[in-house]
Amino acid sequence: MLRINVCAFVRCLPRCLLQGMSPEQYEAQKEAVADEVCSRLEALFPGLTAAIEFREVGTPRTHRRYLSREDGTYGPIPSRRPLGMLSMPFNSTSVQGLYCVGDSTFPGQGVNAVVFSGFGCAHRVAVDIGLEPGWPAVDKAYASLLNFVRDRS
Numbered sequence: 001m002l003r004i005n006v007c008a009f010v011r012c013l014p015r016c017l018l019q020g021m022s023p024e025q026y027e028a029q030k031e032a033v034a035d036e037v038c039s040r041l042e043a044l045f046p047g048l049t050a051a052i053e054f055r056e057v058g059t060p061r062t063h064r065r066y067l068s069r070e071d072g073t074y075g076p077i078p079s080r081r082p083l084g085m086l087s088m089p090f091n092s093t094s095v096q097g098l099y100c101v102g103d104s105t106f107p108g109q110g111v112n113a114v115v116f117s118g119f120g121c122a123h124r125v126a127v128d129i130g131l132e133p134g135w136p137a138v139d140k141a142y143a144s145l146l147n148f149v150r151d152r153s
Contacts, residue, residue, distance in 0.1 A: 034055060090146055091106075099121050099124060101121040102114055
């Protein structure tokens with residue numbers, strides 16, 4: 001069965017509206033916005049909502065917490081000093097079928113870097129689903145080396 005992961009970034013609420021909420025109100029607001037996004041996508045992709053196996057919702061607060069972005073903003077520079085390019089997440093993850101792309105992944109911030117990240121991720125997906133040839137032994141050794149470097153950064 002083919003599984004597809006979708007990330008949608010939308011402007012929905014000013015950051016100030018998310019401040020001062022109780023944890024319950026914050027979670028409810030995040031889910032309400034996610035429901036609205038899914039409802040809009042359902043019009044284009046019938047059956048989408050019923051097919052969702054996992055959904056995670058992020059906000060500017062999420063980005064501030066996990067990506068060290070001041071007020072959850074995007075690029076060009078993280079608010080804390082990175083530990084080096086190899087310490088950044090790469091396109092592949094330990095979860096089969098889950099990939100990362102963007103300015104918080106290798107090779108980092110900037111238009112060229114993000115385009116390269118997207119190109120690299122598309123190629124990785126194409127290899128993993130058999131649309132492009134790969135070198136399984138080299139891929140496995142390379143992934144192990146990168147994980148080793150990342151885990152010690």
